[in-house]
Amino acid sequence: MTDMLLIALFAFLGAAAAGLLGALVLWMLRHRSLAVSLTVVAAVAVTAMLAGTLTVAWAMFLSAHDLSVVTTVVAMAAVVSLATAMLLGRWVAARSRDLTLAARSFGDGGTFDAPAEQANAELAGLTRELAATSAKLESSRERERALERSRRELVAWISHDLRTPLTGLRAMSEALEDGMAADSGRYLRQMRKEVERMNDMVGDLFELSRIHAGSLTLTPTRVSAHDLVGDALAGAHPLAREHGVRLVGDLVEEVPVEVDSKEMSRVMGNLLINAIRRTPADGTVAVAARRSPEGVVLSVTDGCGGIPDEDLDRVFDTGWRGNHARTPPGGAGLGLAIVRGIVEAHAGRAGVHNVSGGCCFEVTLPAVAG
Ligand SMILES: Nc1ncnc2c1ncn2[C@@H]1O[C@H](COP(=O)(O)OP(=O)(O)O)[C@@H](O)[C@H]1O
Ligand SMILES: [Mg+2]
Numbered sequence: 001m002t003d004m005l006l007i008a009l010f011a012f013l014g015a016a017a018a019g020l021l022g023a024l025v026l027w028m029l030r031h032r033s034l035a036v037s038l039t040v041v042a043a044v045a046v047t048a049m050l051a052g053t054l055t056v057a058w059a060m061f062l063s064a065h066d067l068s069v070v071t072t073v074v075a076m077a078a079v080v081s082l083a084t085a086m087l088l089g090r091w092v093a094a095r096s097r098d099l100t101l102a103a104r105s106f107g108d109g110g111t112f113d114a115p116a117e118q119a120n121a122e123l124a125g126l127t128r129e130l131a132a133t134s135a136k137l138e139s140s141r142e143r144e145r146a147l148e149r150s151r152r153e154l155v156a157w158i159s160h161d162l163r164t165p166l167t168g169l170r171a172m173s174e175a176l177e178d179g180m181a182a183d184s185g186r187y188l189r190q191m192r193k194e195v196e197r198m199n200d201m202v203g204d205l206f207e208l209s210r211i212h213a214g215s216l217t218l219t220p221t222r223v224s225a226h227d228l229v230g231d232a233l234a235g236a237h238p239l240a241r242e243h244g245v246r247l248v249g250d251l252v253e254e255v256p257v258e259v260d261s262k263e264m265s266r267v268m269g270n271l272l273i274n275a276i277r278r279t280p281a282d283g284t285v286a287v288a289a290r291r292s293p294e295g296v297v298l299s300v301t302d303g304c305g306g307i308p309d310e311d312l313d314r315v316f317d318t319g320w321r322g323n324h325a326r327t328p329p330g331g332a333g334l335g336l337a338i339v340r341g342i343v344e345a346h347a348g349r350a351g352v353h354n355v356s357g358g359c360c361f362e363v364t365l366p367a368v369a370g
Helices: 002-028 034-058 064-107 121-177 184-213 225-243 261-277 335-345
Strands: 221-224 246-252 256-259 284-292 295-301 349-355 358-365
Touching (some): 034 064, 225 256, 225 261, 225 295, 261 295, 261 335, 261 358, 335 349
Antiparallel strands (some): 221 256, 284 295, 295 358, 349 358
């Protein structure tokens, strides 16, 4: 019994010494390939066994014959386990190299093609994560491209839209300069109109850039939807009269909303101007405000004859003006983009749907208590 305990003790000491040495080697080689580490681990296992056996033999518990038998057995085990460890190590290293190459390809702008074969659960998990990241990266690249495209288009359109009135202004001012204008009063009135239109356009651009830059600071106050709509209707009256369009606002509930009045007036103004311009003479533009489960809904309904279904999603896009020629007089297609930007800054939603004879633009604002 004591012998057995001693044998165990000696074997343990020998194996522990081998283990410590192995740990040191593993630590020194920790930055090398997994194949190296696996080989070291297999070598440590075999060496530990050999060291234990030799210690026991040295303490004279084993005969010379027994020692040679054990050593031979251990040597055979060493050959097999080292070979296994090396094979496994190389295989895992190769799979991980495949993964590295695949990851590099999506970093360089391609998409991530997961290697067909996965070495183990950890690498398979990593592969799944990389695939998810690659998908996210791709969708954000796509968003970026779309944004860049619309920005470029916008710049092109705006330059075009600004050039037209500028050309007119130059022609008129030259005519005035040369004394060629028969009716200089008419020229001057026309010039003022063009300047105002350009001024509005630049104002819209400025507003839109503030919205996009996120620097639109709102000063919300509590106002009644009734007042908001009333002011907007009053502001739109001259244009409606000019177009022979009737403005009605008798379905306006007395509900409170918390909004930046200046920005919301701009929203209502843009919606009303669009509606009046696109409603034929003798038509009606109706403004309403009501409470709904989602909040307070302000709506502007016109008699435009409806917007094609495929265009309904696009009317709020920056610079979108339908299929009409991109020529004045009309806006630059910024009005509804501004509407949506301001409404969303108020945590609201802006939408449009067709109704009989026209379309209905709706702005939903969060309800406030009281
Ligand atoms: N009330 C409306 N009725 C019908 N179509 C509209 C209405 N408001 C806007 N649209 C369509 O949406 C487009 C974009 O509107 P908007 O952003 O205000 O630009 P703009 O008024 O400068 O054309 C318009 O050109 C028009 O085709
Ligand atoms: Mg407009």
